[in-house]
Amino acid sequence: MAVLVLAACTSSPSDAGGGPPPSPGSGPQWSPKAGAAFTEPPELESANGVLEATLTVAKRDLEISGSPVVGAQTFTDGFVAPTLVVKPGDTIELDLVNELTEETNLHFHGFHVSPDGESDNIFRHVAPGTTAHYQLEIPPNHENGLFWYHSHAHGISEEQVAAGLSGLIRIGNVEDLLPYQDTGIVSQDLAIRDIQMKGNVIPAADEEMFKGPQVRLINGQLKPKMAMHPGETQLWRIANIGADQFYDLKLDGHRFHVVGEDGNPVARVWETGHLVLPPGKRFEVLVQAGDAGTYALRTVKYQGSTPMPNVVMATVEISGDAMTAGPIPESVGSFVDLADADIAARRTEVFSFAPGKEFKPQINGKSFDPNVVNVHAKLGTVEEWTLKNTTDEEHPFHIHVNDFQVMSVNGKPYHAAGMQDVVLIPAHGEVVIRMPFDDYAGTFVFHCHILGHEDPGMMAVIEVEE
Numbered sequence: 166m167a168v169l170v171l172a173a174c175t176s177s178p179s180d181a182g183g184g185p186p187p188s189p190g191s192g193p194q195w196s197p198k199a200g201a202a203f204t205e206p207p208e209l210e211s212a213n214g215v216l217e218a219t220l221t222v223a224k225r226d227l228e229i230s231g232s233p234v235v236g237a238q239t240f241t242d243g244f245v246a247p248t249l250v251v252k253p254g255d256t257i258e259l260d261l262v263n264e265l266t267e268e269t270n271l272h273f274h275g276f277h278v279s280p281d282g283e284s285d286n287i288f289r290h291v292a293p294g295t296t297a298h299y300q301l302e303i304p305p306n307h308e309n310g311l312f313w314y315h316s317h318a319h320g321i322s323e324e325q326v327a328a329g330l331s332g333l334i335r336i337g338n339v340e341d342l343l344p345y346q347d348t349g350i351v352s353q354d355l356a357i358r359d360i361q362m363k364g365n366v367i368p369a370a371d372e373e374m375f376k377g378p379q380v381r382l383i384n385g386q387l388k389p390k391m392a393m394h395p396g397e398t399q400l401w402r403i404a405n406i407g408a409d410q411f412y413d414l415k416l417d418g419h420r421f422h423v424v425g426e427d428g429n430p431v432a433r434v435w436e437t438g439h440l441v442l443p444p445g446k447r448f449e450v451l452v453q454a455g456d457a458g459t460y461a462l463r464t465v466k467y468q469g470s471t472p473m474p475n476v477v478m479a480t481v482e483i484s485g486d487a488m489t490a491g492p493i494p495e496s497v498g499s500f501v502d503l504a505d506a507d508i509a510a511r512r513t514e515v516f517s518f519a520p521g522k523e524f525k526p527q528i529n530g531k532s533f534d535p536n537v538v539n540v541h542a543k544l545g546t547v548e549e550w551t552l553k554n555t556t557d558e559e560h561p562f563h564i565h566v567n568d569f570q571v572m573s574v575n576g577k578p579y580h581a582a583g584m585q586d587v588v589l590i591p592a593h594g595e596v597v598i599r600m601p602f603d604d605y606a607g608t609f610v611f612h613c614h615i616l617g618h619e620d621p622g623m624m625a626v627i628e629v630e631e
Contacts, residue, residue, distance in 0.1 A: 195365040197230035203389040210250040223264035230387040236367040238328035245385040246332025254305035272317035275428045280609035287317040309337030310428030323616035331406040352400040358407035393454040398491035405442040408616040412464045414440040425449030430498025431582040443561035445614040503599040509546035517555040532622030539625040554590040564611035569600040
C-alpha cells in the first residue's frame with residue numbers, strides 16, 4: 166500500500182442524497198444536479214516551450230454542478246480551474262491578478278524547481294489589487310506526472326482552497342511510458358474536492374466553514390457518469406485538491422493498477438482495491454473495465470477520530486462493444502534507492518497539538534514563524550528524518566521542492582515503489598523518510614497538508630544552503 170488511512174475531520178452526505186442537506190432559514194438553497202456526463206477541466210497548454218497565462222483571482226457568483234452559488238473564489242469565470250499542461254524543459258510565464266480583498270499567492274505542489282524569486286516562492290504575498298508574475302523553469306529531466314497548484318497564503322490557505330483556489334497541472338505524458346502506443350488509451354483527469362454551503366453561499370472561514378456536512382465533487386460535478394467499454398483499459402489521473410478532507414476511493418467490482426504516485430512514475434506497478442488520498446495526494450492508475458453494467462466509484466466508510474460515511478463520487482457505465490484488455494506493465498519508471506545512501510544528518514520532527522483550550526498545531530513544539538529557519542540543510546546531501554505524531558489524528562506530511570523515499574512505517578520496513586511528496590504519519594506513530602537535497606538551494610517549508618492544521622501553525626521553514 167502507498168499510503169495509510171486517515172479519518173476525515175467532518176462528515177459527508179451518504180449515498181441516499183443527491184446533494185447537500187438543506188440549511189436552516191428561508192434563503193436560496195444550493196441544489197446541485199447529480200448524474201451529468203463526466204467532463205474534464207479546461208486546459209491551458211504550452212506552445213514552443215512556454216506556457217503563457219493569466220489567472221485572475223476573484224470572488225464570483227457562478228454555477229457549481231448546475232446550481233447557482235455565491236462567494237466562490239476562483240482563477241477564472243468558472244469554478245473548475247484550468248489544468249496547466251506543460252512538458253519537461255518548458256517555462257511557465259504566469260501573471261496572477263489578485264482581485265480579492267485579501268492577499269493570496271501560488272504554490273506549485275510537487276514541482277522540483279527553485280523556491281526563490283518569481284518561482285515556487287510561497288513567501289511572496291500578492292496584495293489585493295496587484296499583479297504578480299511567476300516564472301518557473303521546469304528542468305528537462307523532470308518526472309512526467311500529475312501535480313497541482315493552489316493558494317498558500319499564510320493563515321488563510323484553508324479558506325481560499327476550500328472556496329475554489331486550486332487546480333491540476335500535468336507535466337509530460339505518462340501515456341508515453343505505457344505499452345499502448347500502437348492502440349492508444351483514453352485518459353481521464355479527476356480533480357476531487359469537497360465543498361460546503363450555507364444556503365447557496367460558500368461561507369467565510371469566520372462563519373460556518375467546515376462546521377457542516379461536506380459535499381464531495383469530481384471536477385466540480387456531483388456524481389457524474391463516466392463511460393467505458395467492456396474490457397477497455399483507461400488511465401485515470403486522480404488528485405485530491407481540497408483543503409482538509411480525505412478520500413478512500415473504491416470502484417465497485419474493479420481494481421486499480423498504480424502506475425504513478427505524487428507525480429512519479431513507479432518502478433513497480435502494484436494492484437490495489439483502495440486509493441487513500443489525503444489532501445495533496447495524487448495517483449495515476451490503470452482501470453480495466455469488467456462486464457457491462459453500472460458501477461459506483463465511491464469513497465468508502467472508515468473509522469477514525471471522526472467516521473467518514475460511504476459516499477458515491479461517480480458512476481461508471483460499462484456498455485457497447487467489448488474491447489481487448491491492454492497489458493498491465495510491471496514497471497513504468499525508476500528511482501535511486503536511498504537504502505545505502507550516505508546520510509549527512511538525522512532529524513526528528515514531532516507533529517503535535519499544544520496542550521490547553523486553544524487549538525495550536527505545532528512541529529517540534531513550535532508554531533510556524535516565516536521569519537525563523539527551523540532546519541538548515543546542505544545542497545547535494547541526503548538526510549534521514551523521523552516523523553513522529555503524538556496526536557489522535559494522522560497527519561499528511563508534505564515538503565516543497567524535494568521528493569523523498571519512505572523507509573519504514575511504525576518500525577516496519579516500507580518497500581517503496583518510487584518517490585513521494587505526501588505521506589501519512591499514523592496516529593501516535595512514526596514514519597522514517599530519506600530525502601535528497603538536489604539542484605536547488607533556497608528557503609521553503611514542510612507542513613501537515615490538512616490546511617486547517619497548517620494555517621494555525623503546523624508548518625516549519627527549511628533552508629538548503631550551497
